Amino acid sequence: MEAKIALAGNPNSGKTSLFNELTGARQHVGNYPGVTVEKKEGTCVYNGHKMHIVDLPGTYSLTAYSEEEVVARDFLVNEKPDVVIDIVDASNLERNLYLAVQFLEMGVSMCIALNMIDVAKNRGIEIDAEKLSILLGVPVVPTIARTGEGKKDLISAAAKMVQGGKRKGFLEISYGDDLDKAILEMEKEIRANDFLTDTYHARWIALKYLENDKQILLKGQESNPSLSARLEKMVEKVSLHLEKTLNTYPEAMIADQRYGYINSIIKQGVIQQEHGQSRLYMSDKIDKVVTNRFLGPIIMIAILMALYQFTFTYSEAPVGWFESFFGWLGDAASTHLPDGLLKSLVVSGVIDGVGGVLGFVPLIMFMFFGIALLEDSGYLARVAFMLDRVFRIFGLHGSSVMAYIVSGGIAGGCAVPGVMATRTLKSPRERLATLLTVPFMNCGAKLPVFALLIAAFFAENEAEIMLIITLIAWLGALFVAKFLRLTIIKGESSPFVMELPPYRLPTFKGLAIHTWERTWQYIKKAGTVILGISIILWAMMTFPGLPDSRFQEFENMRETVKVAAGTAVIQELEASGEDTEFSQEAQDLKSRLADINSVEAEEGLRNSVAGRMGIALESVSKWAGFDWRTNIALVGGFAAKEVVISALGTAYSLGEVDPEESESLSETLAQTPGWSPLVALSLIIFTIFYAPCFVTVVMIVKESGSWKWGIFSMVFNTALALVLAALVFQVGSAMGILGG
Amino acid sequence: MTRLNMREMQENQSGIVTAVRVGGELGRRIRDMGLVPGTTIKIQGRAPLNDPVALRVKGFTLTLRNNEADHIEVEVE
Numbered sequence: 001m002e003a004k005i006a007l008a009g010n011p012n013s014g015k016t017s018l019f020n021e022l023t024g025a026r027q028h029v030g031n032y033p034g035v036t037v038e039k040k041e042g043t044c045v046y047n048g049h050k051m052h053i054v055d056l057p058g059t060y061s062l063t064a065y066s067e068e069e070v071v072a073r074d075f076l077v078n079e080k081p082d083v084v085i086d087i088v089d090a091s092n093l094e095r096n097l098y099l100a101v102q103f104l105e106m107g108v109s110m111c112i113a114l115n116m117i118d119v120a121k122n123r124g125i126e127i128d129a130e131k132l133s134i135l136l137g138v139p140v141v142p143t144i145a146r147t148g149e150g151k152k153d154l155i156s157a158a159a160k161m162v163q164g165g166k167r168k169g170f171l172e173i174s175y176g177d178d179l180d181k182a183i184l185e186m187e188k189e190i191r192a193n194d195f196l197t198d199t200y201h202a203r204w205i206a207l208k209y210l211e212n213d214k215q216i217l218l219k220g221q222e223s224n225p226s227l228s229a230r231l232e233k234m235v236e237k238v239s240l241h242l243e244k245t246l247n248t249y250p251e252a253m254i255a256d257q258r259y260g261y262i263n264s265i266i267k268q269g270v271i272q273q274e275h276g277q278s279r280l281y282m283s284d285k286i287d288k289v290v291t292n293r294f295l296g297p298i299i300m301i302a303i304l305m306a307l308y309q310f311t312f313t314y315s316e317a318p319v320g321w322f323e324s325f326f327g328w329l330g331d332a333a334s335t336h337l338p339d340g341l342l343k344s345l346v347v348s349g350v351i352d353g354v355g356g357v358l359g360f361v362p363l364i365m366f367m368f369f370g371i372a373l374l375e376d377s378g379y380l381a382r383v384a385f386m387l388d389r390v391f392r393i394f395g396l397h398g399s400s401v402m403a404y405i406v407s408g409g410i411a412g413g414c415a416v417p418g419v420m421a422t423r424t425l426k427s428p429r430e431r432l433a434t435l436l437t438v439p440f441m442n443c444g445a446k447l448p449v450f451a452l453l454i455a456a457f458f459a460e461n462e463a464e465i466m467l468i469i470t471l472i473a474w475l476g477a478l479f480v481a482k483f484l485r486l487t488i489i490k491g492e493s494s495p496f497v498m499e500l501p502p503y504r505l506p507t508f509k510g511l512a513i514h515t516w517e518r519t520w521q522y523i524k525k526a527g528t529v530i531l532g533i534s535i536i537l538w539a540m541m542t543f544p545g546l547p548d549s550r551f552q553e554f555e556n557m558r559e560t561v562k563v564a565a566g567t568a569v570i571q572e573l574e575a576s577g578e579d580t581e582f583s584q585e586a587q588d589l590k591s592r593l594a595d596i597n598s599v600e601a602e603e604g605l606r607n608s609v610a611g612r613m614g615i616a617l618e619s620v621s622k623w624a625g626f627d628w629r630t631n632i633a634l635v636g637g638f639a640a641k642e643v644v645i646s647a648l649g650t651a652y653s654l655g656e657v658d659p660e661e662s663e664s665l666s667e668t669l670a671q672t673p674g675w676s677p678l679v680a681l682s683l684i685i686f687t688i689f690y691a692p693c694f695v696t697v698v699m700i701v702k703e704s705g706s707w708k709w710g711i712f713s714m715v716f717n718t719a720l721a722l723v724l725a726a727l728v729f730q731v732g733s734a735m736g737i738l739g740g
Numbered sequence: 741m742t743r744l745n746m747r748e749m750q751e752n753q754s755g756i757v758t759a760v761r762v763g764g765e766l767g768r769r770i771r772d773m774g775l776v777p778g779t780t781i782k783i784q785g786r787a788p789l790n791d792p793v794a795l796r797v798k799g800f801t802l803t804l805r806n807n808e809a810d811h812i813e814v815e816v817e
Contacts, residue, residue: 061772065765094798095774212763249763255771259779284784284801293788385803389789392805495808496792497769500801 001049003162004079008072008103009087010096011058012378012501014115018087018145019055020513022155029517031705037071038423046155049162054081060095062102064215067428073215076108077199082162084110085154090120090127090142091502093271097262104136104171107201111157112140113150119502123281124274135265137171146507170201175257179210179250182238186210186231193227196220209235210250283502287382296386304383307374308410311366312444318362326355344542345535353534353639358523360416360695365519367406367417372514374402375424376506381498388496394478395485395493397430404434408441409474415439415692419699420518427494433481435703436713439692440477442470445641448659449687452645456666457680473688480720522699533694537639540609541632541647546600547607554600558593565589601650610635624686624725625679625733634686640693676739682729689721742816746781746793746809754782755814762811774798775812 007022009015020027023042032039040055056075057068064070076084086103088096103110114129133140139157143150174180186206190197196205196219208216209231220228235250242248248256290299330351337343374380380402388398401409403425407418418438425431442450450469458465485491546554562570569585582590605611606628614631621631629651636647642659649665652672669675691714692700701710732738743758757779760770774797775781782796791806 061768063768063772065768092798092800095800098772098774247759251763252760252767252771252776255768256776256778259774259776284796287785287794287801291785291787291794296788385792385794386787386789388805389787389791495766495769496803496805497766497773497808498803499773500794500803502801 001159001162002052003049003082003159004052004054005158006054006056006075006079006081006084007087008056008084008099009058009113009115010060010089010092010099012499013058013087013089013092013096014145015055015058015087017507017510018085018113018115018143018151019053020510021145021148021151022051023053027513027517029521032071032075037067044155046152046159049159051155051158054079059099061099062106063211064213066426068426070215073106076103076106082109083158084108085113085158086110087113087115087143087145090114090117091123091125093120093125093127094259094262094266097265098258100136101171101173101258101262104138105173105207106204107170109161110138111154111161112136112138113145113154114140114142115145117142118144126272128270128272131268132265132270135268135270170203172203173257173261175210175254178238178241178245179253179257182210182234183207186234189227189230193224195224195227206231207254210238211254212251281502283378286503287500290379291382291386296382300383300386303374303379304405305410307370308405308413311363311370311406312412315362315366319359322355322359322362326351326359329355341542345538348542349535349538350531353538354531360414361519361523363414364417364420364522365515367414368420368518369511369515371402371406371421371424372511373506376504376510376514378501378503380424381500384498385500392493392496394482395430395489396434396478396481397425397427397494397496399425400430400434400481403438404441404474404477407438408443408446410470412444412447413441414443414445415441415696416522416699418443419696419703420522422703429485429489429491430494432704432709433484433489435700436484436709437477437481439696439700439713439717440473440480440689442473442688443641445693446687448642448662449637449644450684452648452662452666452669453680453684455663456670456675457677469684469688472685476689476724533698534639537636537694540613541605541611541636542608544607544609546604550603551600554596557596561589561592561596598650602652605632605647605650620722623730624722625676625682625729626686626725627674630683634690637687638691638694640695641687644687678729678732678738681732681738682725685728686721686725689717689724691715691718691721743813744816746795746812746814747806749783749814749816751783751785753816754780755816756780757812758815759813760811761813766808766811770804770808770812773802775802781814 007015007019019040019042022044026044027040027042030039030041031037037057042053042055044051044053054075056072059066059069059072062069062073064073075081084103086100088100100110100112112132114127114132117127120127127142129140129142139161141150141154141157143154175183183203183206186209187202189195190202190205195202196216200208200216205216205220209220212235217228217232220231239250242250242253246253289295330347333346333351334343337346371380374383380399383401384398386398387401391398391400400422403418403421405413406421407413407415415438418441419435422431422435422438425434450466454462454465545551565585565588569583569589572583572586573590606615610632611628613635614628617631618626618628621627626634629648632651633644633647637644645659645662645665648669649662652665652668669680691697697710697714700713701707704710746755749755757775757777759777760767760775762770779797784794784796784801786793787803792803793806793809794801794803796802
C-alpha cells in the first residue's frame with residue numbers, strides 16, 4: 001500500500017520533531033509553487049506500507065490571512081492526502097484543538113497525535129485520549145515526538161485509516177441560531193447551483209463566506225458573480241442583525257462557538273488538571289529573569305555576542321581550509337594549464353568564483369546551527385518580544401534584529417546568511433523590508449576595504465572611524481527600512497500576536513537536520529546561478545583584452561629587459577625553485593618584468609568591459625570624487641567586496657594585492673593626487689550602501705521569491721550610495737574640510 | 741467588577757475577556773490564539789520598554805502589542 005499523509009499542527013507543537021522522527025534522513029526540501037513557504041517531504045516505510053509524508057507549514061488556523069495557512073488549505077483541497085495527522089500539543093490542548101476542529105469542518109480524514117504527553121504530565125495535566133477520540137470521532141494516539149515514543153502506533157493508526165477508506169461526513173457545529181439559519185439558506189443556494197462544490201463542501205463554502213474569507217470570495221466571484229453577490233448580500237444581512245442584537249460579527253461569533261465546542265468536549269472529563277491554568281511553570285520562572293526590565297537586555301546582548309563569537313571564531317579554521325583548498329586548486333590549474341584564456345577562465349572565473357562562494361559554507365553552517373539553537377530553545381521569540389518596540393518604529397518586527405546582527409550589525413558578519421535568517425520572520429512586509437536592508441550592514445568583506453582607507457587617511461582615529469561606520473550602517477538600514485515601509489512596501493504592520501513557547505532543550509538531531517538543509521540549499525545555488533554570474537564578471541574584467549599590437553609592444557619590452565640582463569641571469573631565474581636566493585641581477589630583472597606585467601595588467605583592465613564602464617561612469621562618479629580606477633574596483637566589488645582591493649591594486653599597477661596585507665596600496669593611495677581623506681570618506685559611505693555582492697543578490701531573489709527585488713536592491717542601493725557619497729564629497733569640498 | 745481595556749491592566753492582574761472589538765487580520769489572529777469572550781487571562785509581564793505585553797491564556801503565554809490590546813475588553817475584580 002502506498003499512501004499520502006500530511007502532517008499539520010500548531011507551531012511549537014513538535015511537528016518538525018515528529019516529521020524528522022518519522023522520515024529520518026529521507027527528506028526533501030522545496031518550496032510550494034509561487035510562494036516562499038517551505039515544503040518538506042519525506043517517506044516512511046512501515047509494515048511494507050510506503051507512506052509519502054508532507055510536512056505542512058505550522059499554523060494556528062486555516063484562514064486566508066497568511067501565506068502558510070492558504071498553502072496548508074490548498075494542499076488539503078488540491079492534493080487530497082489520504083490522511084492528515086494533526087499534531088496536538090497535549091500541554092496546550094484547548095488552543096491546539098482549534099485547528100483540529102477546522103480540519104473536521106473541512107471534512108478531511110484526520111488522526112490526532114497527542115504529542116508531548118510527558119510535558120503535560122509534568123505540568124499535572126492528564127488527558128483521557130480514548131474519551132477525546134470518542135467525542136471527536138477520530139483516532140487519538142499519544143506520542144512523544146522527541147523520543148519517538150508512540151510513533152509506531154501513530155503510523156499504524158494512519159495506515160488503518162487509509163485502508164478503511166475515506167471518512168465521510170463533516171463536523172457540524174452550531175454557530176448560534178442566526179448563523180445556523182443563514183448557513184442553511186446559503187447551503188441550499190450553493191447546492192442548487194453547484195457553486196464551487198466540485199472542490200469544496202457546501203457548508204464549508206457558506207462558512208467561509210460568513211468569515212469573509214478573501215480567497216474563497218475571489219474564487220466565488222470568478223465562478224458565478226451573480227450567486228456570489230447574492231451570498232454576500234445574505235452575509236451582510238445577518239452581519240447587520242448580529243451587530244444590532246449582539247454587538248458582534250459573524251467571524252467573531254464563529255470563532256467563539258468553535259472554542260465553545262472545544263470547551264464542551266474538554267469539560268466532559270477529557271482533562272484532569274492538578275493546578276490552575278495560571279500556575280507558573282519552570283519556563284515562566286526563567287522568563288522572570290530573562291525578560292526582566294534590567295537583566296533582560298543585558299542577557300540578550302551577552303547571548304547575541306556569544307552567538308557571534310561562536311560563529312565567526314569557530315568557522316575561521318574551516319573557512320581557512322576551504323580557502324587553502326581552492327588556493328591549491330588554483331595553483332595546480334595555473335601550473336598545469338597552458339597560458340591563455342582557458343587558464344584565466346578556469347583560475348579566475350571558475351575556481352576563484354566558486355571557491356569564493358563555497359568559502360562561505362562553514363560560516364553558514366555555524367551561523368544556522370546557532371540560530372537553530374536560539375529558535376528551537378524558544379529564546380528567539382523572547383528577543384522579538386524585547387526588541388519589538390524599537391524595531392516597530394522603523395516599520396520592522398522584533399525578530400528583524402537577528403538578520404541585522406548576522407549580516408554585520410556587529411561589524412564582520414555576512415549578508416548571505418543574514419538574508420537567509422529573515423526566514424524566522426513571519427510577517428511578510430516586515431520580512432521584505434528587513435531582507436532588503438540587511439546588506440547595508442558591515443560584512444566581513446567590506447572590512448578590509450575600510451581598513452585600507454582608514455590606514456591610508458585616518459590612521460590616528462582608527463577606532464572612532466570604525467564606530468562611526470557601524471553607526472552609519474545601522475542608522476542607514478533602519479531609516480531605509482522606514483522609507484520602504486512608507487513607500488513601496490506600504491501597509492499596516494502585521495499583528496504581533498505571538499506565542500512565547502516554553503523553553504525547551506533542542507535535540508541535536510533537529511539542529512543538525514535544520515543546519516544541513518540551509519547549507520545544502522546554499523551549495524546548490526553556488527553550483528548553478530552563482531557559477532554563471534561569476535564567469536560573466538570574469539569576462540567583464542578580461543575582455544576585450546589588449547589589442548595585439550599593444551601586447552606585442554609589452555612582449556618587446558620584456559625581451560629588451562631580458563636581453564639587457566644577459567642569458568646567465570635569465571637561466572638563473574628560470575631554473576629557480578621557490579626558495580632560491582637570487583643574485584642582485586636576477587632580482588633586478590624579476591622586479592623589472594613584474595613592473596611591465598603590472599602596467600600591462602592595468603592597461604588590460606582599463607581596456608576591458610569593466611574598465612570602459614569605469615571610465616564611462618566617471619562623468620557621474622566625479623560628483624562623489626571617484627576616478628575610473630575606483631569605479632572599476634567598485635564594479636569588481638559586485639563579485640565580492642574584498643575584490644575592491646585587488647582591483648584597485650591592478651588599476652594602480654601594483655600587481656596582485658592581498659586584501660589582508662594592503663600596506664603598499666594604502667601608501668600609494670595616500671600619495672596619489674586626487675585622493676584625500678574626503679574622497680576616502682566618500683568611498684567608505686559608498687561602500688556601505690552600494691549594491692550588495694551578487695551572492696547576496698541571488699539570495700535576496702530566492703528569499704523574496706522574485707528577481708524584481710534582487711534588481712531593486714542593486715539599482716536602489718547604488719543610487720542611494722551615490723547620492724550619499726556625492727553629498728559628503730560636495731559638502732566637504734564646499735566647506736574645504738578633510739583636504740577636499 | 742469593572743470593565744477595562746487590556747492595556748490598562750497591571751502586572752499579575754487577572755480578568756475575563758468580555759469582548760474583542762476588532763475584525764480583519766488582527767481580530768482573526770487574536771481569536772485564533774484563544775482570546776474569545778469568557779476566557780480567563782492573567783498579565784504576566786511587559787517587555788523592557790513596556791510594550792508588548794505578555795499574558796497567560798488557556799495555559800500558554802501570548803504576547804501582543806499595547807495597541808493590539810486596546811481592542812480587548814476585560815472584566816476584572
